[in-house]
Amino acid sequence: MTYAAGLVAILAGVWLLLSGYFDKPLLLGLGAVSVALVVFISLRMRIVDDEGLPVQLPAGLVRYLPWLVIEIVKANVDVALRIIRPDLPIRPRVIRVRAGQRTDVGRVIYANSITLTPGTVTIDTEGDHITIHALTEEAAAGVLSGEMDRRVTRVEGHG
Template structure:
């Protein structure tokens, strides 16, 4: 019941805001919702794989880390796409995006393999597909 009232209220506020022409496309990328249905499960699976890898590294007694800095080029066209890519990199354990300018992201990876996987650009292509035709 409470949830229904809340949903009605937020819908009403959105309606008012759009009538006052306060909305823009970037703040409310609702056109991405359809593609998010397959993007989020893919991202969660990636996180689980990378997370178990990092856990193994932490638990192994020798601590076999080989920290690497690498520059990655983002092929997304819009700001929303690039931010999605950088956030996906950071959310995946083992890689953290340190610095971002235009379409170049500096990434700190905990192992060399992780950095090379990222440089291959599989995640980049998937995020580009997620961004798709609805780009700004």
């Protein structure tokens, strides 16, 4: 039921933004009826699932994104220092980690978060394992620590 309410809220918001009718009661009423009808029929036909429109993600992303931005900035500084100072070691390696996420959306967020962090690139995803190229041992250790994995799992609502 919560999922249906989330769908109704999202569709109603999109309808309001696209229609621009904020002051016509008849059109607002017809819009509300059409949104409710579309959600009812879609759920009844089972053409919408939790992964197709993950309404639970925004709350988790609000907590996750600031942490990710901080990690990206720290990794940027590290990679920039390694470029500027050639005496700092670069020891590339390929590692394989297990993704603890239960959904495809969660695994995509995890793999893309790894790739967004300078010094690491997601090479392949296969099942619940992700193959990663790390520029340094520290970058590999950061991924192997599992902190990002745990945080993305919490974004999914399972952690």
